[in-house]
Amino acid sequence: MYKDRRVSVILPTYRERDSIQQVIRDFEALRLVDEILVINNNAIEGTSEAVRPTSAREIHEPVQGYGAAIRRGFAEASGDLIVVCEPDATFAATDLHKFLAYADDMDIIYGSRTIRMFIWERANMGFLLKWGNWFVAKLLEVLFNTSYLSDVGCTYRMIRREALAKLLPTFRVNSNFFGPEMMVRGFRLKLKCVQIPVNYLERTGISSVTGNLGKSIVLGAQMTVLIIAMRFRLERWLLPLLR
Numbered sequence: 001m002y003k004d005r006r007v008s009v010i011l012p013t014y015r016e017r018d019s020i021q022q023v024i025r026d027f028e029a030l031r032l033v034d035e036i037l038v039i040n041n042n043a044i045e046g047t048s049e050a051v052r053p054t055s056a057r058e059i060h061e062p063v064q065g066y067g068a069a070i071r072r073g074f075a076e077a078s079g080d081l082i083v084v085c086e087p088d089a090t091f092a093a094t095d096l097h098k099f100l101a102y103a104d105d106m107d108i109i110y111g112s113r114t115i116r117m118f119i120w121e122r123a124n125m126g127f128l129l130k131w132g133n134w135f136v137a138k139l140l141e142v143l144f145n146t147s148y149l150s151d152v153g154c155t156y157r158m159i160r161r162e163a164l165a166k167l168l169p170t171f172r173v174n175s176n177f178f179g180p181e182m183m184v185r186g187f188r189l190k191l192k193c194v195q196i197p198v199n200y201l202e203r204t205g206i207s208s209v210t211g212n213l214g215k216s217i218v219l220g221a222q223m224t225v226l227i228i229a230m231r232f233r234l235e236r237w238l239l240p241l242l243r
Helices: 022-031 047-051 066-076 093-101 127-144 161-170 178-188 211-230 235-242
Strands: 006-011 035-040 057-059 081-084 108-112 156-162 191-195
Touching: 006 066, 006 093, 022 035, 022 093, 022 178, 035 047, 057 108, 066 081, 066 093, 066 161, 081 093, 081 161, 093 156, 127 178, 127 211, 156 161, 161 178, 161 191, 161 235, 178 191, 178 211, 178 235, 211 235
Parallel strands: 006 035, 006 081, 035 057, 108 191
Antiparallel strands: 081 156, 108 156
16 A cells, blocks of 8 residues: 555566566565556466466456457556556566655656766667657647656556546557557646656566567657547547557
8 A cells, every 4th residue: 555545567478477476576575555457468478377376366358459458457457556567677676666756746647767977887778769759758748738758658657546537448459559659648638747857677577569660760760650540539540540
C-alpha cells in the first residue's frame, strides 16, 4: 500500500522468460506493491514456469500485441495506482518511488529513457533510438501543447484508477502503437500528466522491436504518422492499419 492506496504492477510478457522472475522479485522486495499481474501474451515456453514460484498472478491474453496485453492488464488490475513496466530488466523497480512521489498531484506519470545520466552502460539506447524518441515526443508536445516530453516509447508508467476509468473506453490499439495512443488520448481528456527520468539498463535477451534497427526506424516513422493523424482526428482512417 502507498498512503492507503493499493498499488498494482502490470508486466506484459512475450520474450522475457529469462528475466521476469527477477523483475517480479525486485518489485516484491519494495514492500509497496499489492498485486503483480503478468500478462502472458503468447509468451515463449518456460515463461509460466518462471512466474509460478512468485506472488504474481498470471493472466493469458491470446490477442497478440503490446496494446492488447496492457489493455487486458488495465481491465484486470484492482489497484488505486496502476503501474506498467517491461519485465526485461531494462527498468529498475526502485524507480517506483519516483512515480509514487507524483501520485498525489498527477493523473498519469510517464517515464523517460532519454536523459543521459540515467542511461546505463550497454543499455540499448543508441543515437538513433534516443533522438528518434526525443523527436517524436517533441512533435507530440508541440501538436498537442502538452507538458514537457522527451520520450514517446518508454513503457514504464503509472496511472491513477480515476484517470484509467476515463481512458480505458477510448483505447483502440492492440499493437506497439498503444504507448503513444495512450499519451495522446490522455492529453485530449485534459488529464494531468508529467514525464520523469527513469533508469534504463541493459536488456536481458533481444527485443522484438528495438533489437532491430530497421524495425525501430519503421516504428518511429509510423508513430509520427499516427500522432499527426490523431492531432487532426483522422485516426479512424489510420488505426485499422495499426491495430
